[in-house]
Amino acid sequence: MLNLKQDHSTLVVLSVLADGPSYGYAITKAIAAKSDGHFKLTASGMYPLLTKLEKQGLVTTSWEEVKAEGADPDASGRKRKWYTLSPKGRKQLDRHIEAHKQMQHLLDNFLAPTNTTPSTNA
Amino acid sequence: MLNLKQDHSTLVVLSVLADGPSYGYAITKAIAAKSDGHFKLTASGMYPLLTKLEKQGLVTTSWEEVKAEGADPDASGRKRKWYTLSPKGRKQLDRHIEAHKQMQHLLDNFLAPTNTTPSTNA
DNA sequence: CCGGATATATCAGAACTCGATATATACATC
DNA sequence: GATGTATATATCGAGTTCTGATATATCCGG
Secondary structure (H helix, E strand, O other): EOOHHHHHHHHHHHHHHHOEEEEEEHHHHHHHOOOOOEEOOOOOHHEEEEEEEHHHEEEEEEEEOOOOOOOOOOOOOEEEEEEOHHHHHHHHHHHHHHHHHHHHHHHHHOOOOOOOOOOHHH | EEOOOHHHHHHHHHHHHHHEEEEEHHHHHHHHHHHOOHHHHHHHHHHHHHHHHOOOEEEEEEEEEEOOOOOOOOOOEEEEEEEOHHHHHHHHHHHHHHHOOOEEEEHHHHOOOOOEEEEHHH
8 A cells, every 4th residue: 555645646536537526535435435445545645745736737626515305405414625637737747647657768778788789789 | 947856756866867977966957957957956855865765775885085186185175975776776766767667657548538439449 | 413535725933946146275477 | 266167065044745633524334
């Protein structure tokens, strides 16, 4: 169970939101599910990140009352804060994926065996 | 020019030391060179990291006097602190590379298009 | 009514980031 | 010999991030 850092969290959260609007708790569950239980992003990592994404204009938010079935329509039920990926957020996701691919590429090169004269050159 | 975070710094520094002993300043240069100028690890990131690696027993250290050619043998010249990868450090590097590969794999899977029923299944 | 799941959010101590600063030697150029 | 750049190690400090713990409140099954 790998705890995600903010860079990876951002990538993963934006990626989840690319599939459609969601809310904090559901996103943590989606991350766990979509990663076969390998990735973990806890509440204390999730909510500050979502706030940050909102401030950056990468997501827009709205509150929704979660009414229990047959509940008193006047009673104030549990609330959900929905997060929707903005066009800016979608672009940022693409850029983030590109950056991630490049980092992968650069690291792979860096870690590759130090062959000064590879046979592929012959 | 990407500034490396500690996770990547550790991977990269241990990888440099796997090629043989080196010292702080040379490692920063080696990282820049080996990454074609893409990776940067500054002094304020390097020295705390090296200290940490030493405390963890991943590297061993020794001081060496850098004598200028034809310099007074009694004069105290510049000093270098050499870092050598320990067997424990070598194992840690392997583990770190494995973890990195797994993270790559998991992220790639995560970011892959959401095909619930791929045509490869038919 | 209790406990576990759902749901959002903050707190606080620890760790990390990174430009700036301190210190000192080496060396080339003017 | 002065000035500047490169070599070389190291810390400081303001800001950010990390993470388990805590707080609050609803929902639902037993």
